[in-house]
Amino acid sequence: MPIIRFVREDKDVECKPGENLREVALREGMQLYGLKGQLGNCGGCGQCITCFVAIEGETAPGALSPRTAVEEARLKRRPDNWRLACQTLVQSSVIVLTRPQVSLGNSKARLEAARAQNLP
Numbered sequence: 001m002p003i004i005r006f007v008r009e010d011k012d013v014e015c016k017p018g019e020n021l022r023e024v025a026l027r028e029g030m031q032l033y034g035l036k037g038q039l040g041n042c043g044g045c046g047q048c049i050t051c052f053v054a055i056e057g058e059t060a061p062g063a064l065s066p067r068t069a070v071e072e073a074r075l076k077r078r079p080d081n082w083r084l085a086c087q088t089l090v091q092s093s094v095i096v097l098t099r100p101q102v103s104l105g106n107s108k109a110r111l112e113a114a115r116a117q118n119l120p
């Protein structure tokens, strides 16, 4: 079973292969949305562009589904490792930073620590 390592929350979560990243994050109580998304989001339709995550590591190529056409259109000016959680299916273990637009204290050390621990 894939593990999603949420860096900001310092939590590993198991999911089924092919599960939707947004649904797993919300089910596990992660704060996926910034203020705008908390006030209103599209519910996972790929329209509000508020469910950003950064993929900070993966155990294998193809750990996540390819970017959808919605993401290609909506993430043009964002870093290459950003995804819309609602458009992303998890196939194998990954390291995820929620709300990458919000600063993460001691981010370099926390990302290094997350990558240093083995993922199944």
Ligand code: FES
Pocket: 041, 042, 043, 044, 045, 046, 047, 048, 049, 050, 051, 084, 085, 086, 087
């Ligand atoms: S929840 Fe609206 S774009 Fe992902």
